[in-house]
Amino acid sequence: KNSTTKNNAIIEIKEGEKFKNITPEIYFIQNAKLELGDVRDQKNLDLFKKINSNSKNLGINKDNFWLNFKLKNFSKKEDWILEFGHPHVKEFKVYEYANNKLIKEINTGTYFPLSSKEIPNKSFLFTTTLKTGEEKEYYLYLKAGTSMILSLNLWEKDEYIVQASIENYLYGIYLGIMLVMAFYNVFIFLSVKETTYLYYILYIICFTTMQ
Numbered sequence: 001k002n003s004t005t006k007n008n009a010i011i012e013i014k015e016g017e018k019f020k021n022i023t024p025e026i027y028f029i030q031n032a033k034l035e036l037g038d039v040r041d042q043k044n045l046d047l048f049k050k051i052n053s054n055s056k057n058l059g060i061n062k063d064n065f066w067l068n069f070k071l072k073n074f075s076k077k078e079d080w081i082l083e084f085g086h087p088h089v090k091e092f093k094v095y096e097y098a099n100n101k102l103i104k105e106i107n108t109g110t111y112f113p114l115s116s117k118e119i120p121n122k123s124f125l126f127t128t129t130l131k132t133g134e135e136k137e138y139y140l141y142l143k144a145g146t147s148m149i150l151s152l153n154l155w156e157k158d159e160y161i162v163q164a165s166i167e168n169y170l171y172g173i174y175l176g177i178m179l180v181m182a183f184y185n186v187f188i189f190l191s192v193k194e195t196t197y198l199y200y201i202l203y204i205i206c207f208t209t210m211q
């Protein structure tokens with residue numbers, strides 16, 4: 001039996017916190033044919049296991065998963081973003097509860113159009129608003145595509161925007177370097193007609209587009 005029951009496991013957001021890996025405090029069920037009502041049923045509490053690590057790599061699989069956690073805000077910041085970084089999820093569903101009432105539902109995943117994501121991104125991002133002293137509960141349903149890594153980060157909204165801007169800037173520099181390399185090798189290929197350079201150009205293009 002888990003050392004901390006799911007009922008009283010609350011992740012606290014403290015004053016001054018802008019980023020937090022909340023994965024270790026999350027509970028999950030793997031490959032159980034349960035609906036939302038089943039996982040919320042008190043009799044199924046013992047099916048949940050605590051992750052207890054910063055990420056959980058479950059390797060190649062096509063299982064389904066339920067994640068559950070509670071957040072309570074002790075800071076003055078109200079706008080937050082939750083980030084699930086693993087992109088290979090066929091179905092990604094979010095159920096947000098306040099005072100035991102469903103207030104928000106998201107249905108997205110790789111089988112859905114990009115417009116189904118609340119925030120268009122290769123990761124799965126969803127927003128949540130928590131007033132000071134407010135507590136909410138979250139259930140996430142995940143259907144694996146080819147693999148699964150359980151990892152969930154909590155960002156203060158403004159902090160996420162700053163970090164995303166930095167990442168986009170660095171990615172732009174990287175993309176520029178790769179394009180210069182590709183054009184340089186195109187020039188060499190046209191000059192010497194060696195097929196080796198053509199293969200290298202194709203490699204650069206494929207490698208860049210896969211990032």
